[in-house]
Amino acid sequence: MLQIEDLHVSVKDKEVLHDINLRINDGETHVLMGPNGSGKTTLLRTVMGFSNYEITAGSIIFKGHDITNVPLHEHARYGMGMMFQRPPTISGLKLGKLLDVTAHHDTAMVQKYAKQMNMVDFLERDINADFSGGEIKRSEMLQLMVQQPDFVMLDEPESGVDLENISLIGESIAKLLEKDRKIVNRHKSGLIITHTGYILDYLDADMGHMLCDGEIKCDGNPREILKSIKEKGYQECIKCQKK
Amino acid sequence: MSEEMIGAGGISLEDRERLELSGIDLSEETRSGSFLQTDQTIHHSSCTSKGIEMLPIDVAMKKYDWLKSHYWNLVDKDKDEYTRYVAEQEPRGFVIIAKKGSKNIFPLQTCLFLKNDGIQTVHNIIIAEEGAELHLITGCASSHTIQKGSHYGVTETYVGKNALVSMTMIHTWGENVNVYPRSATRVEGGGTFLSNYVSMKPVGSVQMYPVAELTAPGAVARFNSVVVAPKGSHLDLGQRAILSAPNTSAELISRAITQGGTIVARSHIIGAAAGTKGHIECKGLILEDGTIHAVPEIEGRVKNTELSHEAAVGKIARAEIEYLMARGLNEEEATATIIRGFLDVRIQGLPESLQRQIDAVIDAAEDGF
Numbered sequence: 021m022l023q024i025e026d027l028h029v030s031v032k033d034k035e036v037l038h039d040i041n042l043r044i045n046d047g048e049t050h051v052l053m054g055p056n057g058s059g060k061t062t063l064l065r066t067v068m069g070f071s072n073y074e075i076t077a078g079s080i081i082f083k084g085h086d087i088t089n090v091p092l093h094e095h096a097r098y099g100m101g102m103m104f105q106r107p108p109t110i111s112g113l114k115l116g117k118l119l120d121v122t123a124h125h126d127t128a129m130v131q132k133y134a135k136q137m138n139m140v141d142f143l144e145r146d147i148n149a150d151f152s153g154g155e156i157k158r159s160e161m162l163q164l165m166v167q168q169p170d171f172v173m174l175d176e177p178e179s180g181v182d183l184e185n186i187s188l189i190g191e192s193i194a195k196l197l198e199k200d201r202k203i204v205n206r207h208k209s210g211l212i213i214t215h216t217g218y219i220l221d222y223l224d225a226d227m228g229h230m231l232c233d234g235e236i237k238c239d240g241n242p243r244e245i246l247k248s249i250k251e252k253g254y255q256e257c258i259k260c261q262k263k
Numbered sequence: 264m265s266e267e268m269i270g271a272g273g274i275s276l277e278d279r280e281r282l283e284l285s286g287i288d289l290s291e292e293t294r295s296g297s298f299l300q301t302d303q304t305i306h307h308s309s310c311t312s313k314g315i316e317m318l319p320i321d322v323a324m325k326k327y328d329w330l331k332s333h334y335w336n337l338v339d340k341d342k343d344e345y346t347r348y349v350a351e352q353e354p355r356g357f358v359i360i361a362k363k364g365s366k367n368i369f370p371l372q373t374c375l376f377l378k379n380d381g382i383q384t385v386h387n388i389i390i391a392e393e394g395a396e397l398h399l400i401t402g403c404a405s406s407h408t409i410q411k412g413s414h415y416g417v418t419e420t421y422v423g424k425n426a427l428v429s430m431t432m433i434h435t436w437g438e439n440v441n442v443y444p445r446s447a448t449r450v451e452g453g454g455t456f457l458s459n460y461v462s463m464k465p466v467g468s469v470q471m472y473p474v475a476e477l478t479a480p481g482a483v484a485r486f487n488s489v490v491v492a493p494k495g496s497h498l499d500l501g502q503r504a505i506l507s508a509p510n511t512s513a514e515l516i517s518r519a520i521t522q523g524g525t526i527v528a529r530s531h532i533i534g535a536a537a538g539t540k541g542h543i544e545c546k547g548l549i550l551e552d553g554t555i556h557a558v559p560e561i562e563g564r565v566k567n568t569e570l571s572h573e574a575a576v577g578k579i580a581r582a583e584i585e586y587l588m589a590r591g592l593n594e595e596e597a598t599a600t601i602i603r604g605f606l607d608v609r610i611q612g613l614p615e616s617l618q619r620q621i622d623a624v625i626d627a628a629e630d631g632f
Contacts, residue, residue, distance in 0.1 A: 070585055096591035104589075108582040111546075113604025121600060122590045146604070167590060 021046050021171050021209040022067070027078035029059075029066050035076065036062050037234045044171070047206035049197050049223060051242040052213045054231035055254045060213045061105065063231065064173045067211075068102045069095040082171070101169030103160040105176050105213075109148040115159060116143030123166045133165040137192065153180025154189075161192050172196055174212045178219050190222025199223050217246040230254075268297045270306020274376070277407045284464070284627060285402030285433040286620045287374045293616065294400075298357045298373040302383055308357060314365025315397065316358075317373075320386055323358035330358065333388050337419040337447035345415045345443040349384045356385035356416070361395035361426070370398040370431075370617055377405035377412045377440065387418040391426035391454075398614055399428070403442070404435040411439045418446040424479070425453040429610075431617055433624055434462040434469070438495055444471040450511075452479030457612055458502070460488040461621055463628035465496050465524075472501030472529065477511035484513040487608050489621075491628060492524025492553060501529035506539035506568070513541045518606050521553030531560040534568025543572035548579065548605055579605075 022044040029037040037059050044050050052060050066073040067080055069092035079088045082098055090098075119130045134140045137158045148156060157177060164172060177193060178186055198206040212219060220242060228242030232254065238245060271289045274282065279289060291297050296310030296317050310317040324330050340350045357373055377383050391397045405412055414436070422428045428448075436442055450456045456475050475484040486502035504513030515530040532541035547555035561570035579601050587597035606625050610618065 068589055070589075071581065091588075091594075092585055093588040093591055093593045093597075096589055102589050104586070108580060108586050110583050110586070110601060110604055112607045113601060114607070117604070118587065118590065118600065121592065121596075163590060 021048070021083060023081040024067070025079050025081070027066070027080065028076045029062060030074045030076050031062065031072060035234070037066065040078070040236055042229065042236065044209050044211060046209060047198070047203060048226040049210040049212065051220070051225040051228045052211060052231060053215070053228060053245060053249065058231045059234040060231050061175055064102065064175055064211065064213065068092065068100060068173065096167070096169070099170035101164045101167045101172045103157070103164060103172070103174040103177055105179065107148050107156060107160065109146065111146055111149065113147050114144055115139070115147050118147060119143070119163065119166050122163065130166060133162055137162040137165070137188070154182055154185035157181050157189050158185065161189055164196060165192065170208055172208065172210045174210065176213050176215065178214065178216055186218060187222070190219055193219065194223040197223060217243075220246070267291070268299050268307040270299045270301060273301070275406070278376070278378075278404070281404045281407060281435045282374060282376065282402055284624060285374070285404045285435040286400045286431065286624060287372055287402035293369055294372045295367045295369040296371040298371075299376065300355060300374070300383075300385065301376045301378050302381065303355055305355060310371060312365065312367040312371070314362040314395070315367055315371070316360045317371060318358050320354045320356045320358050320388065323388070324354065330388065333390065333419060333421060337449055338417050338445050342445060346417060346445050348382070349386055349415050349417050352384045354386050356387040358388045359390065359397065359399065361391040361397040363392040364394045366396040367398055370400045370614070373399065373401045375401065375403045375414065375416070377409060377414055377436075379406075380409060380411050382413045382415060385414075385416045387416070389418065389420040389428060389430070391422050391428045393424045394426060395423065396427045397429070398617060399430050400617060400620065401430065401432045402435070403432065405437045405440045407437065409437050409439060412437075413440065414442045416444045418444065420446070420448040420456065422448060422450040422454040422456045422482075424451045426451070427455045427457070427612065429457040429459070429613055429617065431459040431613075431621065432461070433621075434460075434466065435464045436466040436469075438465045439467050441467045442469045442471075444473070446471065446473035448473070448475040448484070450475060450477045450482040450484060452508070453481040455483045455612060456485070457610060458484075458486045459610060459613070459621060460490070460500070461624055462490045462498065463624060465493045466498065468497040468499070470499040472503060474503040474505065475513070476505040476507055477513065479508045480510045482508065482511045485611065486513075486515045487610055488517045488528075489606050489608060489625065490518070490526060491520045491522065492526045494523030494551070494553070496524035498525070499527040499529070501531065503531040504541060505533045505535065506541060507535050509536045510538040511536065512539065515543045516608055517545045518608060519545070519547040519555050520602065520606070521547070521549050521551065521555050523551045523553040525554040525556075527556045527558065529558040529560070530572070531562065532570055534561070534563045534570050535565065537565055537567035539568045541568075541570045543574070545572070545574040546605070547576035548602065549576065550578075
């Protein structure tokens with residue numbers, strides 16, 4: 021699905037990511053962990069194709085296409101989707117109007133997913149205007165459900181979400197990633213940034229990566245990495261890996 | 264009513280499109296009354312709505328002697344050269360009288376069409392008596408063949424006690440047309456005045472500063488304007504509310520986009536009585552170098568008035584465009600979608616059919632962004 025090779029990324033002429041290598045196969049879900057400022061969001065936004073992230077070396081291959089220098093919307097059209105952590109408010113643009121465009125005017129589908137995400141009342145509201153933390157996540161999730169990407173990146177899906185909403189978000193992500201299917205029938209892949217690991221209560225991740233100072237310091241079982249971070253803290257955890 | 268309005272037959276296909284862009288339904292199917300004035304000739308004036316009368320002004324003045332007191336009453340005849348010019352002409356334009364408690368489900372339409380070079384003058388009087396609800400759409404357009412023309416329009420509107428008047432004005436003028444509307448409204452206790460102005464097409468220049476005075480408690484005024492200034496267009500637009508009586512309120516909203524033209528968006532609320540509330544919201548987008556000059560003014564004259572304003576002028580944020588691109592829209596689609604949202608002003612109290620009409624006019628322009 022996704023292959024990142026020797027990726028170096030600069031933001032405002034400063035290198036933020038160094039020599040990243042990552043391979044995510046069809047049907048796999050990976051988890052990205054690491055302290056604040058380690059470059060997790062930068063990695064997601066670079067893969068999605070946002071401007072301001074300059075790829076100075078390396079390549080990103082998605083479904084066999086080299087998308088290293090392909091514009092953002094083409095990434096989406098190839099089948100990538102992203103849940104934003106802090107999406108912008110767009111004054112005047114109704115959530116329902118955007119969904120209508122991305123759903124190619126399939127109103128029934130929009131209604132179905134909006135109901136599932138308890139977002140029917142938000143369709144006539146300006147996107148993200150005065151949305152609470154949980155509402156933003158539900159709106160993001162709804163947009164992804166309509167988009168049905170093959171590869172979905174989630175930037176801290178559990179942050180700012182209360183207990184009631186976290187199960188709704190968690191279960192929807194699991195569904196989006198076809199976790200309800202048998203492994204052989206599962207094709208959708210994901211890359212999820214998490215600090216708390218709560219999201220792992222709702223879906224199994226196949227692999228975890230720890231990013232620190234713009235480098236992947238460790239790959240392995242996500243629960244084990246999380247456990248060791250919780251017990252020892254990030255710095256000890258990194259030291260352990262270096263030994 | 265399936266037959267066309269009288270006088271529509273003389274309008275070319277191209278010009279019909281321009282009138283439709285201004286919200287005019289020549290078949291009259293979705294209207295409860297129509298008025299058509301081409302240059303200085305009034306072709307048609309009728310209304311099927313019970314309790315509502317629409318007449319050419321000269322006819323109305325002869326029929327109702329009391330109208331004299333409403334004529335040049337809210338607008339000063341000597342206000343400027345344009346009002347003086349209108350006063351010197353044989354009166355043209357329309358009078359609408361909505362009798363006590365009347366209501367029109369389909370809006371009335373008035374069409375002011377400039378076909379030949381020259382100056383068109385109109386003087387309109389709109390009266391909604393106590394408890395009446397009157398919805399009016401005014402489409403102003405010029406022929407695509409016009410070389411040089413002007414439109415001077417005086418409108419005096421009287422909103423009675425607990426009455427509601429919504430006036431939606433859509434302009435489709437040409438690059439060589441100069442327009443000087445002079446409008447004033449008086450709103451009595453519990454009355455509501457809604458004014459919507461839409462101009463999406465090139466125009467030489469428009470200069471206007473309609474005013475609404477709220478003269479008794481409970482009166483409300485809302486002004487909305489949605490304008491686009493292509494290169495060469497100069498729009499100097501104001502909206503003013505005078506809150507003269509206690510517990511009156513006003514909201515003045517404008518959305519301005521320049522594609523190289525000039526827009527001066529003026530707004531002024533005067534809070535002159537206790538318990539009054541007023542808010543101004545002015546947002547401008549500069550798509551191509553041009554000018555958007557927002558001049559929001561709030562003037563409080565008593566302790567218990569609450570007035571506020573917000574104004575913002577700038578470009579579309581990159582983060583907004585990229586947010587939509589991440590959903591698969593290309594840059595042009597994302598930009599157009601954001602602009603359409605920017606221009607989407609929901610007008611409280613406006614019937615759905617009129618809102619759809621406004622939406623359609625804006626949608627038609629969306630392709631141009």
